[in-house]
Amino acid sequence: MGWEGKEIQGLSCERLARIERFLDDNYVAAGKLAGTVTQVWRRGELAVNSVLGLADRERQTPMAEDSIFRIYSMTKPITSVAVMMLVEECKIALDDPVSKYIPAWEKLGVHAGGFMESFQTRAPARPMRVVDLLRHTSGLTYGFQQNTNVDAAYRKLKLGDIATAGTLEDMIEKLATLPLEFSPGEAWNYSVSTDVLGYIVGKVSGIAFEDFLKTRIFDPLGMVDTAFYVPPEKLSRFCACYAIGTLGSKVVSAQAPTLQDDPRTSSYREPPAFVSGGGGLVSTAADYMRFSRMLLRGGELDGVRLLGPKTVELMTANHLPGDVDLPRLSRSMFSEANYEGVGFGLGFATTLKPASTLTPGSAGDFFWGGAASTFFWVDPREDLIVLFLTQLLPSSAYPVRRQLRTLVYSAITECGARGAR
Template identity: 85%
Template sequence: MQSRETQGMSRERLARVERFIDESYIATGKLPGALIQVWRRGELALNSVLGLADRERQVPLAQDSIFRIYSMTKPVTSVAVMMLVEECKIALDDPVSKYIAAWENLGVHAGGFMESFQTRPAARPMLVVDLLRHTSGLTYGFQQNTNVDAAYRKLKLGELATEGTLDEMIDKLATLPLEFSPGEAWNYSVSTDALGYLVGKVSGMPFETFLKQRIFDPLGMVDTGFHVPEDKASRFCACYAVGALGSKVVSTKGPMLQDDPQASAYLKPPAFISGGGGLVSTAADYMRFARMLLQGGELDGVRLLGPKTLKLMTANHLPGGVDLPRLSRSMFSEATYDGVGFGLGFATTVTPESTLIPGSAGDFFWGGAASTFFWVDPQEELIGLFLTQLLPSSAYPVRRQLRTLVYSAITEPGPAAR
């Protein structure tokens, strides 16, 4: 007789996770497909593959399907930076202008439009730590909140829109004012793209080469990179959007095709290497990255970071120790919950009770624009991974629903939670 539990989780309640996503999202056509994995106590407790990778061609989603992970690239880039911090090649309190001289005198927006910006001096220099925690004063054009955001859109700077190369983006940013003085607020931004530039500058090798040689190859992340090679193209998912161009106006025909996997720009190496949102990956690969994080920076004998460094990364680094809603000026981010702070590359739960959803103090997470999501809970020895392809990630509350369903399946708390 099969045990009713696995890794301290109810099999019946884990089955409820799959059933809910299937009935509420796949069968209704809200999502084309979804891959759900739950890792607990050293094993996969749930591994579910639902729906389609390509609705137009009726291609089923598969275990090895390749997804655009967009902003789930950010934790990878942040790990790369912290590897260099551990080697004393860069420091968190270094001024960014030490590496990008043209940014030394960036002013703060005080009025005007792109052709006639008025600025005031920043209260202090932008530091490397500001880039990691999004307190740099940079922004994203898709925030659509200020005249600076509008300038980003006009210059086509941002996670999904950037044209040109990474070096060209850095040069263009030198011509624009900051939204606020570094450290004064939190704003989701191109900060992590700037970190990718710093990794290349400090390591002496192209950013994408550093990721491959120092992170992907050592961890065995064989399908992760900035484009989909020809021999893997058949595994690449289609990407969809809620309404035209990802608007929240829902089409009566369901999600609309946003990026055809057989005609996608991802099929060729990009000119712009985005540390903020450029990677594609698989469930197997990203789970290996997440397991490395859960285990304090090491996996299968390969150590990328020391446990003390990872503890530093997952602490709340928002000035004053406040949570995101108290400091955020973002119209959009991948996390907006009360009780959630931000560390060096991840959001982190500070007061679980304030979020009004299950979790643990110190769990950390992030998501991507196409509704992908992951979280790591060291107290519960738990990882949750959700991969799909639907823009925008704010279309449905699937992330909080997933967390609720997964935590409700736990029957035995992990050692750190007892």
């Protein structure tokens, strides 16, 4: 893109130009990432709209602004917004016991020993509540954590695996047979909690979860390419996905990424049996930017209001018990956030103390990412949104998120928002 002028909306054009050069030199041209789409929105204007590299190396398909990406866990904020829409309608309360919506979970125990065939349990200190699902203090887990006998049982039962988990209802039934990792509220653990929220949204609303998202969020916001699968007429825009290492791993060699999911044979070509509110959506830069702008504007965009400003304020506050940051409460082996100085709200991580993170930012900025290295953050104080889309598993492979934060914040020449637009 061109960089005419010295500043755009309080951002140095010279410094903004560093973002594309850095990503190209260090990632795309270097062969680490096939391609990227990066957008920076500030004070009502798209200040950066960078498109680099290839969407599909095997077919030499150029990356495009409307390329379709697997956003994986960036699905979670969308599901959380759906839940809070029902909270605003008083159809769900944050302190409701989850067993109100899933009666079979009323007597879930906490793991006290043993393996899948012989689990020993104890009673939880208190029941699991809806707020525990939103902030990942539920006691549930992910199989890929590979940390305890409980997550080993998740792997054996293929819980949370989009390709092999069966249906959402199947997962809910199987979870009723397993113990919790800990008593709800005692710890933070990245988990299938948001998938459970999708089930609750469907049950409470009376329509399928995927239909709720489409009719109540995607259609009103004009998110025309966001869905749980890619229809035939859009497959030419669907990116290939690559992998290097495993979830939670760091790359320590020059190993080249390998093709992990071919868009021409991908399971995303058909509607899934398991509709994952925790990680199942595909989307585009334009769509997710509209979702992010809605959040920046306090729940409204172009005359469409999904949430009230006070609800968004509640969602983006730190909800970890004791108002601590993640290191004080986390038992998770993997998540989409660094921990120091970071808390967790109702569907997002939120920065509590920028100095503790050792990266630029603002107290109150909120964010999340996806397993294929996608990432976004919203900074209300700076009237700023940054969106980064690519397709490389795992998200921990390279420090591109931290680097992007540094590059964007170093381009700011004027501090403070002048009102979200």
